[in-house]
Amino acid sequence: xxxxxxxEHVQKSFRIKRNMGALKEEAxxxxxxxxxxxxxxxxxFMVIVGPSGCGKSTLLDLLAGLTTPxxxxxxxxxxxxxxxxxxxxxxFQQYALFPWKTALGNVEFGLEAKGVGRxxxxxxxxxxxxxxxxxxxxxxxPHELSxxxxxxxxxxxxxxxxxxxxxxxxxxxxxxxxxxxxxxxELLRIWETTKKTIIFIxxxxxxxxxxxxxxxxxxxxxxxxxxxxxxxxxxxxxxxxLRSNPEFVRLRHEIWELLKDEVVRAQEQEKSKTLDSFKSxxxxxxxxxxx
Amino acid sequence: xxxxxxxELVLPKAKESEAARWSLAALRKLFKNxxxxxxxxxxxxxTPRLGIINITFFPPISxxxxxWWQLLLSGDLLDHTAAxxxxxxxGFALAIVVSIPLGLAIGWxxxxxxxxxxxxxxxRNTAALAILPVFILLLxxxxxxxxxxxxxACIFPLLLNTISGVKNVDPLLxxxxxxxxxxxxxxxxxxIVPASIPTIFVGIRQAxxxxxxxxxxxxxxxxTSGLGYLIQYAQFSFLITEMYAGIITISVIGLIxxxxxxxxxxxxxxxxxxxxx
Ligand SMILES: Nc1ncnc2c1ncn2[C@@H]1O[C@H](COP(=O)(O)OP(=O)(O)OP(=O)(O)O)[C@@H](O)[C@H]1O
Ligand SMILES: [Mg+2]
Numbered sequence: 299x300x301x302x303x304x305x306e307h308v309q310k311s312f313r314i315k316r317n318m319g320a321l322k323e324e325a326x327x328x329x330x331x332x333x334x335x336x337x338x339x340x341x342x343f344m345v346i347v348g349p350s351g352c353g354k355s356t357l358l359d360l361l362a363g364l365t366t367p368x369x370x371x372x373x374x375x376x377x378x379x380x381x382x383x384x385x386x387x388x389x390f391q392q393y394a395l396f397p398w399k400t401a402l403g404n405v406e407f408g409l410e411a412k413g414v415g416r417x418x419x420x421x422x423x424x425x426x427x428x429x430x431x432x433x434x435x436x437x438x439x440p441h442e443l444s445x446x447x448x449x450x451x452x453x454x455x456x457x458x459x460x461x462x463x464x465x466x467x468x469x470x471x472x473x474x475x476x477x478x479x480x481x482x483x484e485l486l487r488i489w490e491t492t493k494k495t496i497i498f499i500x501x502x503x504x505x506x507x508x509x510x511x512x513x514x515x516x517x518x519x520x521x522x523x524x525x526x527x528x529x530x531x532x533x534x535x536x537x538x539x540l541r542s543n544p545e546f547v548r549l550r551h552e553i554w555e556l557l558k559d560e561v562v563r564a565q566e567q568e569k570s571k572t573l574d575s576f577k578s579x580x581x582x583x584x585x586x587x588x589x
Numbered sequence: 590x591x592x593x594x595x596x597e598l599v600l601p602k603a604k605e606s607e608a609a610r611w612s613l614a615a616l617r618k619l620f621k622n623x624x625x626x627x628x629x630x631x632x633x634x635x636t637p638r639l640g641i642i643n644i645t646f647f648p649p650i651s652x653x654x655x656x657w658w659q660l661l662l663s664g665d666l667l668d669h670t671a672a673x674x675x676x677x678x679x680g681f682a683l684a685i686v687v688s689i690p691l692g693l694a695i696g697w698x699x700x701x702x703x704x705x706x707x708x709x710x711x712x713r714n715t716a717a718l719a720i721l722p723v724f725i726l727l728l729x730x731x732x733x734x735x736x737x738x739x740x741x742a743c744i745f746p747l748l749l750n751t752i753s754g755v756k757n758v759d760p761l762l763x764x765x766x767x768x769x770x771x772x773x774x775x776x777x778x779x780x781i782v783p784a785s786i787p788t789i790f791v792g793i794r795q796a797x798x799x800x801x802x803x804x805x806x807x808x809x810x811x812x813t814s815g816l817g818y819l820i821q822y823a824q825f826s827f828l829i830t831e832m833y834a835g836i837i838t839i840s841v842i843g844l845i846x847x848x849x850x851x852x853x854x855x856x857x858x859x860x861x862x863x864x865x866x
Contacts, residue, residue: 362768382769387768388765390761390764392761396783397860398783398784398858400860407766411770439860440860
């Protein structure tokens with residue numbers, strides 16, 4: 299199958315501005331992504347797993363065109379990404395629905411941006427509300443919807459303007475287990491009917507193995523693609539059934555083995571972050587004394 | 590058949606009790622909303638009559654209301670109210686027209702906001718009335734200085750709230766809109782403005798309250814019409830009931846203004862979650 303997205307030697311670093319006067323000199327760039335290479339095929343369901351803070355959201359922002367890589371490039375259909383565009387849709391972990399718009403209004407938002415006429419817009423928005431199983435809730439405001447419903451609206455919004463690629467950043471992480479499982483199987487159903495290319499980010503190994511055709515495992519910061527694993531299941535009935543499948547268990551274990559050290563390292567990074575700032579301050583004091 | 594009859598009989602009864610419950614709830618709400626005021630009015634009526642308070646300086650409410658009615662019939666009250674309202678609404682409207690667009694622009698250009706904010710805070714915390722003499726010096730005792738002082742009092746709460754509304758729009762919403770390819774103009778129109786409306790309305794209500802407050806005080810200092818003038822003039826001429834009639838009129842106007850602004854706010858920000866619900 300044709301390559302849809304190719305990420306070539308992408309690096310991303312942030313210049314962090316610290317407010318604390320004492321640490322001003324420490325404004326060296328923080329490397330979030332280091333030499334990322336990945337190809338995603340047309341119509342593929344690609345899952346990216348990695349420990350917290352490894353740069354998953356950073357990578358997704360790059361794919362969305364919201365930020366640009368420090369070096370390297372990302373090609374979509376062979377052409378470099380020039381910025382945000384309706385050919386890619388994003389679903390954020392925190393829904394990002396417009397609170398002053400109803401469910402229907404939110405789904406229409408992208409269509410309006412695309413320049414679809416009012417009537418057609420309404421019709422299509424209704425279709426997608428139906429698709430995510432929310433008919434009857436069109437006129438509710440986001441604060442009147444549960445977390446799962448909000449995420450359905452967000453998914454409908456991204457699907458409605460018919461992007462070629464769907465980018466999803468831990469979309470189900472804030473949901474309870476039952477809702478998550480329902481939405482997972484619905485997402486698979488939608489993927490099978492719409493044939494979209496999906497890049498799905500998650501913390502959950504089971505979710506990754508259940509959803510993905512391939513799973514890319516990332517290392518702790520600075521993020522790299524550690525390994526890409528093929529998930530060979532043909533049809534996924536439900537996570538429940540798959541869980542007892544010995545192949546599923548083996549793959550889950552394989553990914554866990556790859557992730558284990560990274561998670562530990564990421565946690566250490568988190569912990570030492572605060573300690574570090576004290577240490578380097580101390581070190582400087584030491585130097586000052588010697589000098 | 591007997592069953593059918595029974596059903597028919599029960600139905601109207603249920604409806605009746607439903608209606609009764611509704612009106613009972615409405616009554617209870619009315620009671621809750623008015624009991625304290627009613628009690629206070631009763632005290633106002635009784636205490637001067639019993640000689641607990643000096644009746645010349647504090648006439649019973651019934652006398653005040655009688656005077657109020659006469660003032661209304663003579664047309665004086667309407668003239669003064671019209672004079673006050675036109676100044677107050679004029680300054681208020683002018684402030685809205687100027688400061689909301691200005692605030693939106695300042696909030697959008699963050700560096701400008703950072704430079705301007707200390708100045709705006711300073712101006713807001715300079716009591717408008719302290720500047721009244723300056724306005725009178727520069728603009729005289731006429732209408733202009735009164736509209737100007739209301740304008741001045743309204744512009745800072747409006748500006749500051751509009752700016753903070755724009756600055757505090759959830760970045761995730763901006764990100765989400767940008768990901769759908771919105772350009773700067775549509776982003777501003779479709780995301781920034783609607784998202785800041787609740788905060789802007791805080792400013793509108795503050796401005797509404799201070800427009801009346803400042804105007805009344807300004808009319809007391811130098812004017813020949815208006816409710817502030819009426820109160821001040823009545824006091825000087827020892828027309829005590831007229832004075833209280835003026836005061837009551839101002840309270841009622843304040844209440845109405847607040848009510849109008851709150852219902853407008855509810856209409857425009859109905860999508861917002863009410864923390865108390
Ligand atoms: N705008 C930014 N400025 C500075 N540093 C940033 C910025 N965005 C992200 N980072 C840093 O880059 C690293 C990667 O962040 P990112 O949000 O991509 O992680 P993540 O893998 O999505 O984590 P999580 O799983 O917790 O969502 C983190 O160390 C973070 O502190
Ligand atoms: Mg993230």
